[in-house]
Amino acid sequence: MQLDNFNSTDLRDPRGYSVKWHYHPQDVLPLWVADMDFPIAPEITQALLERLQGRIGYPKQAGDTQLLEAIIAEQAQKHGLTGLKPENLWLTTSVVPGIYAAVLGLSSPGDEIITLTPVYPPFLNAISDYGRVLKHSPMLRGSTWEIDFEGLEKLVTPATRMLMLCNPQNPTGRVFTRDELERLAEFAVRHRLWVMSDELWANLIYEGQHLPIASLNDEIAQRSVTLSGPCKTYNTAGLGGGVAISHNKALLERMKRATVGVMGHPNVMSMAMWLAGIESGQGWLQEVLAYLRDNRDFLSGFIRTQMPQVGYLAPQGTYLALLDFSGFPFAKEVYKVMLEQAKVGLNDGPPFGPGYQGFLRLNFATSRNILQEALERIVKVAQSVD
Ligand SMILES: Cc1ncc(COP(=O)(O)O)c(C=O)c1O
Structure with a gap:
């Protein structure tokens, strides 16, 4: 049902409600706060509309x-x-x-x-x-x-x-x-x-x-x-x-x-x-899970083949992945480098605990197209900055 929507290249929130898409400048792909870019289950929308009819x-x-x-x-x-x-x-x-x-x-x-x-x-x-x-x-x-x-x-x-x-x-x-x-x-x-x-x-x-x-x-x-x-x-x-x-x-x-x-x-x-x-909402959830699993596998394959120097252990759950750039010369600045040069908004490592400078958290709950574009931007910058 929703898979075509999930694949859209443009999942921006046109009404501007979502902090995920409205925190950074427009040219940044936001793969940070833990929201999915997918529309909610139609059954939930329906239930909310019905509930509004009551007290x-x-x-x-x-x-x-x-x-x-x-x-x-x-x-x-x-x-x-x-x-x-x-x-x-x-x-x-x-x-x-x-x-x-x-x-x-x-x-x-x-x-x-x-x-x-x-x-x-x-x-x-x-x-x-x-x-x-x-x-x-x-x-x-x-x-x-x-x-x-x-x-x-x-x-x-x-x-x-x-x-x-x-x-x-x-x-x-x-x-x-x-x-x-x-x-x-x-x-x-x-x-x-x-x-x-x-x-x-x-x-x-x-x-x-x-x-x-x-x-x-x-x-x-x-x-x-x-x-x-x-x-x-x-x-x-x-x-x-x-x-x-x-x-x-x-x-x-x-x-x-x-x-x-x-x-x-x-x-x-x-x-x-x-x-x-x-x-x-369980049918919707199963579709979302299948899409997320494919995104997770795509991410794993991309890192293995295009960015093997990045430390990465495939997540077994969530739609989050922790990427270790600590071996890169720009490790201390990795959040800024990816935001300003790759134009990808991720979560910086240090708030997750002492010792995680050089790490970034990536949210892969977006369309495959956006994920791929973000990863291509990241790898290009990773290869060019020293
Ligand atoms: C482990 C964990 N707990 C709690 C939350 C936030 O929950 P809530 O928005 O319901 O306060 C998050 C959000 O990402 C989370 O990852």
């Missing part, structure tokens, strides 16, 4: 029961996170406020929080913004990005309170395996850490199976809060919406208390969109 008054504070039940069923059927009731879910205005609520509710100033880097920058900001102490465990690069389990053990002190996990991982695209998650869960339980697992990308994976860490056993379920939301799956970031899920209701209560008065109530349009996505 837009205050919703129930806990959220629409139908949506809560749909999220519970999706978590159980797609991801194997079972045994949830509506009271195990807390709807948040979007996912980032859930990250901050977890830091505020599950730790105190001065506590240490461990996270694997590189990672989505708000993880790092949430830790430092509220006076917690960042303990970062850089992932190792083998045949894929790997968890440094020995390094993790060395990071723990009596002040370590929490592990913040991003799975599937932004920006590396890793989808952690059962074995890795079991080791992480054992680590968290043994050190009595709370676990915040941001699983917002769970529906966008190409290989393997997404596994919520909280689904592994009761012990880790009692220590975990899982965050999810609709925006990556359905390309609806502008509508917000998120959920914090825990089998341990006391953890949700702590997060609610820590953010009382600032989280706001659920948004009715966001809930209508999310429900329509779960109930009627």
Whole structure:
């Protein structure tokens, strides 16, 4: 249905709503912020129009029961996170406020929080913004990005309170395996850490199976809060919406208390969109996933043949790829070089954690034509600048 649209060379947002296309000058191809350039599922558009015919008054504070039940069923059927009731879910205005609520509710100033880097920058900001102490465990690069389990053990002190996990991982695209998650869960339980697992990308994976860490056993379920939301799956970031899920209701209560008065109530349009996505957007999602997988493979092939000097490990999920230009003479300036000379807008590495200067994050959720043109511009500049 939409594939012709996906292939269009001109996916610019003509109305100017999208920051992705309106942050840089017009001649820059924007492959940065994590939005897809594709139109949303027609079923979602329809549901939003229908919802507008009704009242837009205050919703129930806990959220629409139908949506809560749909999220519970999706978590159980797609991801194997079972045994949830509506009271195990807390709807948040979007996912980032859930990250901050977890830091505020599950730790105190001065506590240490461990996270694997590189990672989505708000993880790092949430830790430092509220006076917690960042303990970062850089992932190792083998045949894929790997968890440094020995390094993790060395990071723990009596002040370590929490592990913040991003799975599937932004920006590396890793989808952690059962074995890795079991080791992480054992680590968290043994050190009595709370676990915040941001699983917002769970529906966008190409290989393997997404596994919520909280689904592994009761012990880790009692220590975990899982965050999810609709925006990556359905390309609806502008509508917000998120959920914090825990089998341990006391953890949700702590997060609610820590953010009382600032989280706001659920948004009715966001809930209508999310429900329509779960109930009627799965055909659209399958088409999008197939297109993204092909783009991922195209990107992998392009780097292998045209830019083999660029460090790259193919993402297993997300539509993000981390490119390592640190071996290039212009590594320190790579973001600026690509923006000003190649006219491609990417995300710079340093916000993803200490040690990622020379890295760029590329968003491949665009038409193949735009992706190809951007890569050709990048390779041309990479070969010419020294
Ligand atoms: C891991 C992760 N969490 C949260 C978000 C943002 O979620 P929201 O827009 O719902 O706050 C993103 C956006 O890219 C993300 O990659």
